[in-house]
Amino acid sequence: MRITTPTLLLDREKCLHNIGRMVEKAKKSNIRLRPHFKTHQSAQVGEWFRSFGVEAITVSSLRMARYFANHGWNDIMVAFPANILEIESINELAARIQLHLLAVNPETVELLAGSLKHSVGIWLKIDAGYRRTGILPNDHAELDKILNKIKQSDKLHFQGFVVHDGHTYKQPDTEAIHTIHKTSVYLLQLLRERYKSQFPALQLSVGDTPSCSIVNDLSGVDEIRPGNFVFYDLTQQRIGSCTFDDIAVCMACPVVAKHADRGEIVLYGGSVHFSKDNLPQQNSTVIYGLMVELNGKGWTAPVEGLALVSLSQEHSVVKASPEQFDKYHIGDLMFVLPVHSCLTADLMKGYLTLEGERLEHLSGVPQQEVLL
């Protein structure tokens, strides 16, 4: 297939390998893998998960839940504080699948209880240290208050506690990630102790790609919900979650201009393709991607002497060593490992596998196909 504009390539083999490894790890730890589908948002990649026996999934919006429900997924957690304004969508989904929602505030539980027409599983989101959102694990008064409201509803079925340790993304070493993960598991177990007499079946769910990739023994909880691991990216490689070789997506970008005086190559491919996430470098600059070369089987490790150093809306600029600069010409393609695969995939709205197959991404699916 001839590539003429920025295109997101997907190495199916690497992707299947990433999925298989996480499936194995969950099995060994005797816990459920409920992968987060917000990274790929693709019905076809979802099928790859299904082929490994995965049955329960995580999404980050009700639209995403509808999309995957339409593709046969029946056990879906929307890992986002329930948006009461979408009650119609919640009711529509709750009528046909096992829907799991998250609550952070008693008001949300009250509003849900007052307008749900079908049963949903409800989880309390615990803030174990990330400080984005969630109930503090020591705020027993708030927890008791919310749980009492849940008990009064015949539509809300308390499932347990969820944590998302997003601060693992910012850690300087893997030891810190071990500590964060252990802390979360410990805090969740304290909560289980406190509430198991009232809710004997309550479950514990954690999930972020750094912890789930780096920590070998994930036991102590019932479920993990990593997402990014399906593709990985330069951020995860930096954290230590994966090697360069595990990164399963790569941007192909046309060379549109060259500047020999400063060793810069201008690519078609900008912030509307990559997103603006960057990776700080030791010299206090940032990069937006690293270049690889295609080989017979896929792509190589990053090439020395090339880096994506700036992004505009549609352009990007590659800084090139003299040797690398001379290798590329106007009309060539350059191949770039992205800094943040979730956002790049969302912007690219689809994939091209190395076998030439087009896979969809929800953001490229016409709005009306997933409307309520």
Added chain:
Amino acid sequence: MRITTPTLLLDREKCLHNIGRMVEKAKKSNIRLRPHFKTHQSAQVGEWFRSFGVEAITVSSLRMARYFANHGWNDIMVAFPANILEIESINELAARIQLHLLAVNPETVELLAGSLKHSVGIWLKIDAGYRRTGILPNDHAELDKILNKIKQSDKLHFQGFVVHDGHTYKQPDTEAIHTIHKTSVYLLQLLRERYKSQFPALQLSVGDTPSCSIVNDLSGVDEIRPGNFVFYDLTQQRIGSCTFDDIAVCMACPVVAKHADRGEIVLYGGSVHFSKDNLPQQNSTVIYGLMVELNGKGWTAPVEGLALVSLSQEHSVVKASPEQFDKYHIGDLMFVLPVHSCLTADLMKGYLTLEGERLEHLSGVPQQEVLL
């Protein structure tokens, strides 16, 4: 219309006012306004421009050119170094509209000359100081070389020189923007002097929203190509290109969680809606948006005591003063002026006017509708 998920509101009156003011300024300066349509990417907003007599437009991709050509635009400049890999698309467009392309390198001109089937206008992109891409205005050898190649082609018709002063976005004061604009006009006029005997009809084109908004007398060139001014945003307000009152787009985001202990409100609306562009603050933090309130006519100026201070993929966090914190409840909407309207519009894939009309954005138009 009931809003239940992040939605980009468009104030048609403000937008028409922004368009009208730029149209007037161009008229007064006796130059052509060739607005850049990459900010709105909307057929309907395009019609508003047409109602002001605008006939020539700028876009940043061939896909965008096809979209607007399909909507009746016949004079389109693709203000991006010509991507020779899209020669099929170039030929298809050149057959039906007056297509203008940009070149930076002689290789591009050679490749175009060898494969064009129809006439196109060709402009040389000059780097007047931004240093992203373009030919340096003093690089006469390179200019001569490219122009000689253009002269040898019967399909390439040299139109003149274009500059985009993207560095105006980074200037600390409006005086710097005046100087940058004057410098570019001066450099372009030197080029005209040098080449007018060979190309008596050659034209000069500049265009960035800060210069075109801040400089009153834009004469000295033939054409301006600003784009962002159609909506403006917080970045332009900071630069001095507009007032808060000129900002014509605003995000509506549901409140999904509240954290009284730290005065934080969690919104449904994250980096997949806003983009990650931010605005540095004096205390060395950054913000991703400022809150306004809806009133009968549209929205207010930013409200004191509220700011969007962090973004995840689907969430964002508002820092609120105690007084403001108490005003908002789970299930309310908050209204946010965006930092960078071009990227927000691209991600939101469409608009809702204050009158309740849905307008399209190219990124929400199904791929197959604009395929070659």
